[in-house]
Amino acid sequence: MANLKELTHREDRLEGGHRLCAGCGASVAVRQVLLGAGVEPVVVGCATGCLEVSTTIYPYSSWKTPFIHNAFENSAATISGVEAAFKGLKAAGKIPADKKIKFVAFGGDGGTYDIGLQSLSGAMERGHDMVYVCYDNGAYMNTGIQRSSATPKGAWATTSQVGAAQQGKQQRRKDLTQIMAAHNIPYVAQASISHWKDLTTKAEKAFAVEGPAFLNVFAPCPRGWRIPFDTTVEIAKSAVQTGYWPLYEVEDGVWRQTVKVMNRKPVVEFLKPQGRFKHLFASGNEALLEEIQADVDLQWDRLQARFSCS
């Protein structure tokens, strides 16, 4: 795997000058993932969302590589079509048989966990040689911080508000990484922008496998999380250290923790700095905090059991 020095010499395929917010985790995720593609050409697909609108304002584009945006729910289907076209054009002799191109689709958690889940599941099941990357910031940020099925329980969002009758989102988040592992595709991993080496290594593996690969990348949103824009990486690191976002991979069915967490910290260390969880620290919500901690513990233990099994 490439070291930091080598990575710094690789070309950035997402050019600066785009309109993403200061401190946005999405662009960090994209750059680290694309560094993992190495020197091979990459075609990028992107779901409607912050990443797409902020990087392709006509007549400008931040993409130094072929790029396609189609709609919100179909980034996976779209890139699966591009990959299929590549195979068909090779079969027709219109593209040399030895030509190599990588295909990657990006989507936020709204475009992946929710509206794009069917399209993603279908593309993975069909076995296209592509990588799907979800940049998970835990809400529909582009439309203004609405809850998604990736939003953590208890979080404030504009459609899961805080008041006398309810304390933020009422439901647990969906575990998309495990859903994708259940597709029995060659490579599935959960990563975070705070652990660049782990993430680029996973991206390298995802691009290297023949067939579909899925990466779920933790990518904080300072606007939506109500945190200072210079704390993106810190808060992502805290998610890993508290066990809220474990870093692991499932390679050919073998589950492996890629970043060990010694002395796992209480989840409040991840929650407390974020304005979207502020209400949880008001008196009367102690039980809710305990419940969130218990849930992190339960998920953590279940995951550890999977690691020890395989």
Next chain:
Amino acid sequence: MPTQKTIAATGNTVVAEAMRQCAPDMMAAYPITPQTTIVEEFAGFVAKGRVHTEYITVESEHSAMSACVGASAAGARVMTATSSQGLALMWEELHIASGMRLPIVMANANRALSAPINIHCDHSDIMGARDTGWITLFAETAQEAYDNTIMAIRIAEHPDVLLPTMSCLDGFITTHSIDRVCIMDDETVTGFVGQYTPKNALLDIENPVTHGAFAGLGGPFFEFKKSQREAIERSRAVIKDVGAEFSELSGRPFGMVETWGMEDADVAIVVIGSTAGNVRHVARQMRESGIKAGVVKIRCFRPFPYAELAAALSGVKAVAVMDRAESFGAEGGPLFLEVRSALYDATERIPVIDYIYGLGGSDVRLELIETVLNDLSEIAAGAQAPTGLVYLGSR
């Protein structure tokens, strides 16, 4: 003229055959009655190694058109087929395919839209998609479905056009009935459709382009839409030329409208699709009893042949429009609205009566068409035209 083989086959079989001969690089397939046998027959060509096509069996029609958009932007020749609910599920993608100027060719087996659910023919699916920016051809017979599919490739991929094109055939009536069809040999079709040379292909790695950019925030969205209008207007000449060239090869004439008996007609029926055969048959019979009836069949609905229709109908005394779709709350069905608009500039005001018929596959018996021509004949002789639309054959 190149040799042709006459076979007995269903509309869907010959559409699949035309698709094989057009040699798409990619096809996305999803089953829906009554389209399914198209993608099934194509799957047979794939299994036998008779096509080079990368054939992907997607998990919905939305993904079918999404994947077609990706593949077409990649630079491939792309085809697919759908019907009814499938077309409706694609609706968002239909606009994106035309907005991104991707020459995808799709067959649509015309079928009623739910609710209530119904699997039989009407035109509510395609008429609901009439403003999605697709060039839209209609077939009366399996032969026309075969011919239109091949011509669609040439029209869509023409550098002056670059618009997705739909080839529509009536569900069950045309898709599943066995008909006599002349099939061209592979070499002739290969030569006719030629190779697709994409512009700005995604797979042209050395020249990276961004597809599907954001044109809001005061960007040129309006101008993009204007250029789309200009492209579909340019397609009129291309459709005509491609049709003429195809006629030379096949011996089968093609025009955006096809007329029968219009030279001296007093009354005329405007119709789309499979019903045209019955309408011509009844018109021929009625001529024997002294009613000078003519028939105008629309083969291309988008772009709509306003000038051709106005010319064909000039001089008649009453016109009936046969609409196989509703436009609830409008003055009549979608075809009626277009026909009346086409006649607006005529010097003589011609009475135009809308007949909604055959919804959800309800029978279009010959005697129903007779009543239409009798009505028209009376109106031509001075009787009062009905106000509002007429339901033909509803219980």
